[in-house]
Amino acid sequence: QVQLVESGGGLVQAGGSLRLSCAASRRILSTNAMAWFRQAPGKEREFVAACKWSSITTKYADSVKGRFTISRDNANDTVYLQMNSLKPEDTAVYYCAASPSGTIYDTPRYYNYWGQGTQVTVSS
Numbered sequence: 070q071v072q073l074v075e076s077g078g079g080l081v082q083a084g085g086s087l088r089l090s091c092a093a094s095r096r097i098l099s100t101n102a103m104a105w106f107r108q109a110p111g112k113e114r115e116f117v118a119a120c121k122w123s124s125i126t127t128k129y130a131d132s133v134k135g136r137f138t139i140s141r142d143n144a145n146d147t148v149y150l151q152m153n154s155l156k157p158e159d160t161a162v163y164y165c166a167a168s169p170s171g172t173i174y175d176t177p178r179y180y181n182y183w184g185q186g187t188q189v190t191v192s193s
Contacts, residue, residue, distance in 0.1 A: 070094075071182040073165045078187030085191070086153045091165030091184060093146035102168045103141060103148045106177060107161035107189075114164070116175035118150060128173045133159075155191045162186040 072094035081087055089105070104119035118139040120127045127139055138151040148165060166180035174180070 071167055073167060073182055073184035075163065075165050075184040075187040078163060078189045080190045080192065081155055083155060083157055083191055083193050085155050086151070087155065087189060089150040089152070089163055089165075089187060089189075091148040091150075093148075093167070102170060102173045103139075104166045104168070104173070104175075104180060105139060105148075105150045105163055106166060106180075107159075107163045108186075109161040112161075114177050116177075117163070119173045119175065120148070121171060121173060126173065128175065130175070152189070155189075157191045157193045160189060160191050162188050 074092045075089060077087060077089040101122045102119055103122060105117040106114050107117050108114040116130050117133055118129045118137055120139045120141060136154045141148045164186045165184040167182040168180045
């Protein structure tokens, strides 16, 4: 079983930055895709960003392109989400997810493993 633990959330003013981390409990297979999703109150979980574990291929939601960057540290089984120019509409619980597939998907159902989530609140 893979356990994912997110950290780095918090309260920040609009225009500020945060970096989220996702640590895995065991070595993730090199074929796994990793992703970040978020869920605001009363809304469905939505895709934010994803990357292949063994390559530089990435994908972003249109709403975060140019502001968020996903990266990974393979040696330490950690995935990061650098969030810049934050907006109040970015407020949500952010979840890290891992897929057994090497393909990047933007749909939650393709991801088997999920972290507990970390709250990000952006004040105006």
